[in-house]
Amino acid sequence: MARHSTHKRLRGAMRADRVRGAPGGPGRLRTATFSWEPPARSQIQAAIHTHPFNHTLNLVVPATADMAPLQAALEQAIRAGGPGPCLAHVPATLFLEPSFVAEYILTGSLYALSMTRLDSDDTLCIDGQGMLILSVSKDTYQQLGLAGRPCRFAHGASGRLGDRRSGAVSRYMIQLPLADPSFVPGKRGYERARQCLAAWDEARGRASWPCLFVWTPPTPLNAAPARAWAPITLPEALVDPRHVRSVEPDAVVRMHEDVWVPSACAPSDVGPCLEWAGLMALPSPRLRAFDRCEPHVCLYDPPPGSTPGACLHLRVVGLLPPALVARCLQLAWDWAETHRSVAALSVSGFTDTPIAWQSKYPGHGLPLGSGALAGPAPDDGRTAATRARKVRRKGHIRAGETEHGLLRTGENGYTVLLFPECRAPGEAQVHLLESVELDTH
Known part of the structure; x- marks a missing residue:
């Protein structure tokens, strides 16, 4: 009897391996844009509360006026709870x-x-x-x-x-x-x-x-x-x-002088503005207005429309609950709205966490519990029968599953960019960029 052919199985396995070995793995960067309206605050606050394990917070606000009130409010928000973690x-x-x-x-x-x-x-x-x-x-x-x-x-x-x-x-x-x-x-x-x-x-x-x-x-x-x-x-x-x-979390407030500061962010400039926020979080000497680095060492151009100025940089490291991050964003939002100043909030999570983002369907499909601990599921157009249907396929992601893969991309965090002054009417002024892997977003 001739041996059973395994040609199709091997060919399918090779395709699956090419997908798994693709550069960057299954990591994704989700981008959402909002106008400067009150509903945007609630939507971004809801997104913040879905990221439970925050390790580092970096808030950058250009110094357009006396920054002492904002600095005092931020320090009060961090220390108001007293001993806790x-x-x-x-x-x-x-x-x-x-x-x-x-x-x-x-x-x-x-x-x-x-x-x-x-x-x-x-x-x-x-x-x-x-x-x-x-x-x-x-x-x-x-x-x-x-x-x-x-x-x-x-x-x-x-x-x-x-x-x-x-x-x-x-x-x-x-x-x-x-x-x-x-x-x-x-x-x-x-x-x-x-x-x-x-x-x-x-x-x-x-x-x-x-x-x-x-x-x-x-x-x-x-x-x-x-x-x-x-x-x-x-x-x-x-x-x-x-x-x-x-x-207690470690909080450091610094003032960076003579750095490039963007004034507005068009939809095509989200990438450069995200790069600027990341360099400010380091902080990098490439942002200095007088920096003249050799081209073979580094090439960096600030976002279009940037001007030299000063920036207030708040950095907090520790186990930070989402309520603290939401409070810092609220203070920065109020300041940016009052002084028509840009602001950037970057948050990164812990590396060794089983999950990076909360599930939209907590408890769904578990052998223990009814899955009713967070109320009804969100209105995503799926029926209860569709959610309950089991698909027996390797690698299938069911509703309720969320996971963090350390050895793949390892990224788990988000950045909020606030730009009260837009270049053209109707342009988005708030940008939310989330780094996600396997989740139910």
């Missing part, structure tokens, strides 16, 4: 403790991230909307006993033709909906998860997870601007107080 060694069962869930997860927004390597260690995080996400190795997944899904970015070599990423899955993602009404003590899914995490803690050792915590309290109606964070108290029965320490 902390680093603690905790067990995984802490996140299922009923008192902890009721006080911090069901009330306000809790962000937690383990300080472990995404490419080689087991990691966990809480995304601010009550979802506990575990990214574990294949060995841990087989021993843990909880249902999950394969990671899209963690495929080993297949052994065919070399340099292939279509082999066996090496990592898995597990999601536990802590805020779901059906995920409570006494329910079978909750008890199963608690039993598995307790056995995992016993195998790893007590309080073996070094995690960063920051909690944003709920905002009362008709209240002053919300605090970016508030202190949290971890139960001493599970966490040793000696293993908890405060980690």
Whole structure:
């Protein structure tokens, strides 16, 4: 009997490998433009809150007037919350403790991230909307006993033709909906998860997870601007107080003199303006108005219409909740609107995070929980039957799946460009550029 031909399978595998090995991987840069209208603020604020794990914030505002009021307001926004972010060694069962869930997860927004390597260690995080996400190795997944899904970015070599990423899955993602009404003590899914995490803690050792915590309290109606964070108290029965320490963000404010400052941004100039914002965040000496760098070292031209001036540069590093970023953007927006000045806000996320962006459909398709923790799904034109349909195709992205691939592009952040003065009527004055990978945007 003749051996079965594998020509079609190999040809399809080669096409898939060419797509996976394309320069830049599956990374994408999404661009959205808005006019200078009130609805634009709410839309950009909503986009900011979908990026939970912010590591570095850079805000650049040209000095068109006395910058002392803006500088004082920014420093007040950062320090108003007092002590809040902390680093603690905790067990995984802490996140299922009923008192902890009721006080911090069901009330306000809790962000937690383990300080472990995404490419080689087991990691966990809480995304601010009550979802506990575990990214574990294949060995841990087989021993843990909880249902999950394969990671899209963690495929080993297949052994065919070399340099292939279509082999066996090496990592898995597990999601536990802590805020779901059906995920409570006494329910079978909750008890199963608690039993598995307790056995995992016993195998790893007590309080073996070094995690960063920051909690944003709920905002009362008709209240002053919300605090970016508030202190949290971890139960001493599970966490040793000696293993908890405060980690305040590092904030630095500088004034850069004699640098190129753009005055407006046409749709065709978004790229140069984004490059200018990135160089200001460094800051780079190429932005100096008197810089005369050798052509063989660097070639840089400022955006069209740029003039020499001074810029206020705020840089904040730490675990920054979205509420703090939104507050800084609000202050910069008000300043730009009053003084008709440009502004640029750049935010980058942590490298070792299981996810970079929150899912539009939190809890959808999970074996534990009903997926109702964030209310109804957005109106995207898809019916419930379409969302529930399972497509058995390798690499298919279902609704609700979101993931961060460190070893592919690794980018996870966004930039907001504000230009009150436009060159022509009807031109967009606010630009939002998001670096995304696998998500549900």
